[in-house]
Amino acid sequence: MGRHPCCVKPKLRKGLWSPEEDEKLFNHIARFGVGCWSSVPKLAGLQRCGKSCRLRWINYLRPDLKRGMFSQEEEDLILSLHQLLGNRWAQIAAQLPGRTDNEIKNFWNSCLKKKLMKQGIDPSTHKPLSESENKITNEKNYRDEASMMQSSQAHHIEFATTETEKPFTVDRGCRDSSDNDTLAKSLAESLHSKPNYDPVFLLEFQERINPEGYNSNLMGHFQQYQPSYDHDQFEAKPNFGFSSMPELTNYDIQGIAEAEFSANSASTLTSLLFSEVKECSSNSSIGTSTANAGFEMDKMVGNHTTFPWDAANSLESLFQFSGIKTEESMEASQWQGQPQCSDDYISYQLTSLSEDINAEIFHQI
DNA sequence: AAGCTCGCCAACCGCCCCGTC
DNA sequence: TGACGGGGCGGTTGGCGAGCT
Numbered sequence: 001m002g003r004h005p006c007c008v009k010p011k012l013r014k015g016l017w018s019p020e021e022d023e024k025l026f027n028h029i030a031r032f033g034v035g036c037w038s039s040v041p042k043l044a045g046l047q048r049c050g051k052s053c054r055l056r057w058i059n060y061l062r063p064d065l066k067r068g069m070f071s072q073e074e075e076d077l078i079l080s081l082h083q084l085l086g087n088r089w090a091q092i093a094a095q096l097p098g099r100t101d102n103e104i105k106n107f108w109n110s111c112l113k114k115k116l117m118k119q120g121i122d123p124s125t126h127k128p129l130s131e132s133e134n135k136i137t138n139e140k141n142y143r144d145e146a147s148m149m150q151s152s153q154a155h156h157i158e159f160a161t162t163e164t165e166k167p168f169t170v171d172r173g174c175r176d177s178s179d180n181d182t183l184a185k186s187l188a189e190s191l192h193s194k195p196n197y198d199p200v201f202l203l204e205f206q207e208r209i210n211p212e213g214y215n216s217n218l219m220g221h222f223q224q225y226q227p228s229y230d231h232d233q234f235e236a237k238p239n240f241g242f243s244s245m246p247e248l249t250n251y252d253i254q255g256i257a258e259a260e261f262s263a264n265s266a267s268t269l270t271s272l273l274f275s276e277v278k279e280c281s282s283n284s285s286i287g288t289s290t291a292n293a294g295f296e297m298d299k300m301v302g303n304h305t306t307f308p309w310d311a312a313n314s315l316e317s318l319f320q321f322s323g324i325k326t327e328e329s330m331e332a333s334q335w336q337g338q339p340q341c342s343d344d345y346i347s348y349q350l351t352s353l354s355e356d357i358n359a360e361i362f363h364q365i
Numbered sequence: 366a367a368g369c370t371c372g373c374c375a376a377c378c379g380c381c382c383c384g385t386c
Numbered sequence: 387t388g389a390c391g392g393g394g395c396g397g398t399t400g401g402c403g404a405g406c407t
Contacts, residue, residue: 016375016401038392054393055376090395101395106374370406377399386390 013047017056021046025053026061059100066098070107078104078112083126 013021028044034057037050046053059065070078074096081092089101089108096104113123122129 014377036392050392051378051394052376058394059375087396102375105396110373368407370404372404373402375399375401378397380395380397382392382394384390384392386388 012041012049012052014052017060021048022056022061025056029057029061059102064098065100070099074099075112078108079116079126082108082112082123086124 017025024044024046025040028040032043037054040046040050040053041048044053048056077095078092081095085091087105089105093099093101093104108123116123116126117129120129121127
């Protein structure tokens with residue numbers, strides 16, 4: 001145990017990334033894709049450890065990142081997921097396309113936690129503070145039991161919960177608490193046992209248990225997650241430079257990368273990107289007013305003359321970023337023998353969870 | 366204007382898991 | 387089968403800007 005070997009090497013830079021470093025890393029990934037992180041610093045000419053490069057890419061440079069403030073729907077989703085999953089930020093982030101675990105974790109620690117505290121809710125248990133304090137022991141037993149059940153891959157969970165142990169539902173759904181209790185467990189179980197979480201399922205779930213308190217427009221919800229592009233205001237878009245870029249995280253993008261990056265190291269895109277990056281660095285919430293704007297595919301595709309790549313690529317990447325694979329991308333993915341997306345970027349299935357899980361949960365509704 | 370406090374968030378750290386040899 | 391390295395995750399830290407005195 002201990003530090004990674006790469007982290008103990010001398011002369012490695014630490015701390016904030018300079019725009020030059022960002023550019024080097026971005027250009028490297030654009031050219032070669034995401035591969036062995038430990039070799040990235042050397043190949044990219046960076047005095048950083050591979051881990052640091054990976055983190056920088058995942059949390060900041062990745063093209064599909066969404067920036068700006070969290071929407072109300074995202075906030076609700078985070079709260080719901082946290083109630084079910086606890087501090088499993090990576091799993092929560094998997095349900096929020098364009099958001100990183102780090103971002104969600106920070107949002108939780110800086111905002112949501114305090115919000116819940118103000119409402120008298122214990123952020124760790126999502127129960128009223130007074131009740132939570134009295135039930136610490138019971139909660140521990142409950143979790144231990146859940147953990148044991150989980151580890152034994154149990155298919156059916158039968159918790160002997162008391163009335164007071166039922167999870168408290170925050171003023172967001174007015175769900176029936178007893179149903180909520182069982183449902184939460186079922187969903188938690190299905191989530192834990194499913195490697196790639198299906199956001200459609202979750203939203204359907206939310207919608208069904210709380211059609212009024214939750215955004216019932218599924219497509220609207222997803223559209224909201226898309227990187228937005230308002231042609232008239234693109235100067236103010238932190239994510240503009242990436243909004244319709246081709247997928248960069250596979251291994252076979254060299255053709256695109258060379259065409260768009262190597263011909264001119266100070267390409268329009270790159271300079272645009274890093275001017276945007278700097279803007280983001282100085283004010284990460286600058287995209288607040290526009291980040292949640294509607295999804296304007298017609299504009300993104302229609303104005304492709306602004307972009308170096310063609311409209312087909314724009315469309316293709318949009319589908320990839322939204323987790324919907326076009327036939328072409330799926331074929332390409334198969335042909336390349338590589339995952340289409342980076343390690344933590346999930347290709348969401350549009351089909352829901354297995355019918356038995358759905359049936360089990362909805363039966364209880 | 367200067368000093369202080371506070372909150373946000375990017376990045377680091379330590380640990381765990383998994384694949385490979 | 388154990389050592390090793392790489393990737394991933396969650397907790398924590400510290401730099402920096404904004405607001406306050």
